[in-house]
Amino acid sequence: MTFPVVGMVGGGQLARMTHEAGIPLGIRFKLLSDTPQDSAAQVVGDVVVGDYRDLETLRAFARGCDVITFDHEHVPTEHLRALEADGIPVRPGPDALVHAQDKGVMRAKLDAIGVPCPRHRVVSDPEDVAAFAAEGDGFPVVLKTVRGGYDGKGVWVVGSVEEAAEPFKAGVAVLAEEKVDFVRELAANVVRSPHGQAVAYPVVESRQVNGVCDTVIAPAPDLDEDLALRAEEMALNIAKELGVVGHLAVELFQTRDGRILVNELAMRPHNSGHWSMDGAITSQFANHVRAVLDLPLGDPRPRAKWTVMVNVLGGDYPDMYSAYLHCMARDPQLKIHMYGKDVKPGRKVGHVNTYGDDLDDVLERARHAAGYLRGTITE
Amino acid sequence: MTFPVVGMVGGGQLARMTHEAGIPLGIRFKLLSDTPQDSAAQVVGDVVVGDYRDLETLRAFARGCDVITFDHEHVPTEHLRALEADGIPVRPGPDALVHAQDKGVMRAKLDAIGVPCPRHRVVSDPEDVAAFAAEGDGFPVVLKTVRGGYDGKGVWVVGSVEEAAEPFKAGVAVLAEEKVDFVRELAANVVRSPHGQAVAYPVVESRQVNGVCDTVIAPAPDLDEDLALRAEEMALNIAKELGVVGHLAVELFQTRDGRILVNELAMRPHNSGHWSMDGAITSQFANHVRAVLDLPLGDPRPRAKWTVMVNVLGGDYPDMYSAYLHCMARDPQLKIHMYGKDVKPGRKVGHVNTYGDDLDDVLERARHAAGYLRGTITE
Structure with a gap:
């Protein structure tokens, strides 16, 4: 056996940070990217530019990859499935990945294995939505296209049967869910390897702004120990039952009455795990690489009492680099992670991590840096 | 101002790890490498293959680089000097770098600024070596070619006038130095930026085997606090007086009578600083990038009580990847850093870092992993 080649499909920031984490392992990293300017394509040596929707492009890319x-x-x-038939290991595999691609399939599976979810049903038209609402506490109801949504896209909160018309216009199946009365959102992140080893990161609190992840606190403050343990076990169980290989993010609602319900699944490194780059002994990216190569997993425990991640969104001011001077001088412990993406308002272009013993201080430092980089804080 | 382009001359592991550290900053990294197979060339996107000894190659490479x-x-x-005349910032600059290129120039400068060194003199022939020996405690004497030596190459310990003939055969000027009666070797690593900010890493102990760095312990165990402070101040002073920009490694002898003497200087990230990748808040590579871009420097303090680095040298068994299974399963906190280099006996092909509260444990884990990867430990 020699050092393997990991083929990464997609050139976004997750690929970029996975490459960064793979360099110390001495593995070869090969990228299939939509354009040569994509975030990861800027920093990877072996880049194939092509369309992942084209099977022959995928097949040609996969030749010479070990996974x-x-x-x-x-x-x-x-x-x-075609790649698997060609003998290329695909991790996570199609049977697992469909649960992250199709929210209808995901909900059916979680029901089948007894994982608590918001009340839900695939609905056929606005009248069906009204019927779903009437079966529970009435409107508002959450509607989601079963495929294609992310970061708040493909999700609607509708207050009436009239408002329920919009989601059906795309011609994609629609899932109705109760609007959960949650006190906060959590994420339970785990990594699982083909031979069945799995590790659980501490459960984190994830704060969203306009449907987009804004702040992650690791570990989730004031989280009951039993609840944390239950969330970790639930995520490990989901990974096992769905046959996930690699990183699995389980986004959770913590309800007012003390339950945890699964909101979404993501089968790849995830925004709620970015804190681990500076805050954990082994980052989610390093463990994802180890998992897909079926290497023993690294220790997921935190290195600091508190780690905070705040996303850097594009603002009106495009020159983020000049903001480095202030941010780095103000906080010599600040960890900046920029993705090489053009600044567009609202676009995730980077994140910052801070860590330390005092949560208020750690939060303030991360928020200040992210705000300054974005241009919403100017002093 | 937009995100700058850092041009790195040389495709070895230091360039590889500097690229890794630069990715989170969102900067562009451009590499001039001898071959497309060099350690860094495997993982960098923008690679120019060419000979750094050819001025036109260098000039073409430097166009479009900010530094x-x-x-x-x-x-x-x-x-x-030609690049500087073209208007390209060169960091460290030629006036600083000459002190790391020419041991004669280095010794003369350190003498001039009052930095303690081993007794030394440029010598002209074996008889002159004998005269140098007689001026002190006699043979043995250390002879070094003033240019071109590293990792024990270009260095001789000679016990007689007859043995002193060899170093003169290359036709390079030779420096004679007293053979210092040292109890151990230390390294004081600092990083300095063009605007004059500088940070000092904790002084480390560096253990050599056959003239090659084997183990680094951060911080140096049982080091007198005053001596540590003096070593840090000395390194900061050297960086300032020599006009260093970027990382400066000052290799030191700790003598039996409690003095510290400068052995060698290196003006780039250095083997004695590899521990900082996992053991410091900001690694030497991240701070080197920040320094050459004249960004505020990051906090150099340790994150763990003890961090140990052990080099992985090539052994007789070329398949290091298969050893990952054992090493990672045995120690989930182990940090492996492999350089993508072919295994040749004695060649530095990687290093491992471990950290923790118990030095004996941290040392054992690093030694075991490095030995297992090399093939000298098989259980």
């Missing part, structure tokens, strides 16, 4: 993994969940299932 | 820095100290001084 294929992903920056996103959009590769068609039939293509993944 | 030039180095993986090694072998670029001819006149070429560096």
Whole structure:
């Protein structure tokens, strides 16, 4: 056996940070990217520019790779099966990945294995939505296209049967879910390898702004120990039952009455795990690489009492580099992670991590840096 | 101002790890490498293959770079001056770098600024070596070619006038030095930026085997606090007086009578600083990038009580990857850093880092992993 080649489909920031984590392992990293300017394509040596929706492009890319993994969940299932038939390990495999691609399939599976979810049902038209609402506490109801949504896209909160018309216009199946009365959102992140080893990161609190992840606190403050343990066990169980290989993010609602319900699944390194780059003994990216190569997993425990991640969104001011001077001088412990992406308002272009013993201080430092980089804080 | 392009001359492991550290900053990294197979060339996107000894190659490479820095100290001084005349910042600059290129110039400068060194003199022939020996405690005497030596190459310990003939055969000037009665070797690593900010890493102990760095312990155990402070101040002073920009490693002898003497200087990230990748808040590579870009420097303090680095040298068994299974399963906290280099006996092909509260444990884990990867430990 010599050093293997990991083929990464997708050139976004998750691929970029996975490459960064793979360099110390001495593995070869090969990238299939939409364009040569994509975030990861800027920093990877071996880049193939091509369309992952084209099977022959995928097949040609996969030749010479020892394993294929992903920056996103959009590769068609039939293509993944074709690669497997060619003898290329695909991790996570198509049978697992479909649960992250199709929210209807995901909800059916979680029901079957007894994982608590918000009340839900695939609905056929606005009247059906009204019937779903009437079966529970009435409107508002959450509607989601079963495929294609992310970061708040493909999700609607509708207050009436009239408002329920919009989601059906795309011609994609629609899932109705109760609007959960949650006190906060959590994420339980785990990594699982083909031989069945799995590790659980501490459960984190994830704060969203306009449907987009804004702040992650690791570990989740004031989280009951039993609840944390239950969330970790639930995520490990989901990974096992769904046959996940690699990183699995389980986004959770913590309800007012003390339950945890699964909101979404993601089968790749995830925004809620970015804190681990500076805050854990082994980052989610390093463990994802180890998992897809079926290497023993690294210790997921935190290195600091508190680690905070705040996303850097594009603002009106495009020159983020000049903001480095202030941010680095103000906080010599600050960890900046920029993705090489053009600044567009609202676009995730980077994140910052801070860590330390005092949560208020750690939060303030991360928020200040992210705000300054974005241009919403100017002093 | 937009994100700058850092041009790195040399494709070795130092360039590889500098690229890894630069990815989170979102900067562009451009590499001038001898071959497409070099350690860094495997993992960098923007690679120019060419000979750094050729001025036109260097000039073409430097066009479009915002700053030039180095993986090694072998670029001819006149070429560096030509780049500067073209308006390209060269960091460290030729006036600083000459002290790391020429041991005669280095010794003369350290004498001039009052930095304690081993007794030394440039010698002209074996008889002159005998005279140098007689001026002190006699043989043995250390002889070094003033240019071109590293990792024990270009260094001789001679016990007689007859043995002193060899070093003169290359036709390079030879420096004679007293053989210092040292209890151990230390390294004081600092990083300095063009605007004059500087940070000092904790002084480390460096253990050599056959003239090659084997183990580094951070911080140096049982080091007198005053001596540590003096060593840090000395390194900061050298960086300032020599006009260093970037990382400076000051290799030191700790003598039996409690003095510290400068052995060697290196003006680039250095083997004695590899521990900082996992053991410091900001690694030497991240701070080197920040320094050459004149960004505020990051906190150099340790994150763990003890961090140990052990080099992985090539052994007789070429398949290091298969050893990952054992090493990672045995120690989930182990940090492996492999350089993508072919295994040749004695060649530095990687290093491992371990950290923790118990030095004996941290040392044992690092030694075991490095030995297992090399093939000298099989259980």
